[in-house]
Amino acid sequence: MLKEDCASQLKVHLAHSLPLPSNVSRPRIDLIVFLINLHSKYSLQNVEESLHHVDATFFLGKVSFLATGAGRESHCCIHRNTVPKLAQAYRSPLLFCDLEVEGFRVTMAQRLVRMLQICAGHVPGVSALSLLSLLRSSESPFPEDL
16 A cells, blocks of 8 residues: 555554554544455454444444455355455445455555545545445445335
């Protein structure tokens, strides 16, 4: 992501889990991306535990899930419906990417930078909430919305 051309300053903070330490000064958080390795049950468990530390307002377009490892389904130890159900439960977008393939990694970085620009308010006329509705319009509706 840091290699992408971006008009504004881009800072990425990586954390193994939440909550983040409170004694550290850090910039405003505009987007949280939960990375789930489909080959690791620990990865999913860690994300599920971390979700409890995210303020509810972030789920209005500033949280997304990124699942990796779907390309080698035989190595997956997380049921294929588990992650989409998690994303639906939090009404947040779910992206899939095989990060081991350079082209996919570059495309995903570009997509995440664009999402971040929108969530940070750097794209006129588009908000994080409208981005969320655009991303959800391509998904199947939630049962309670029918």
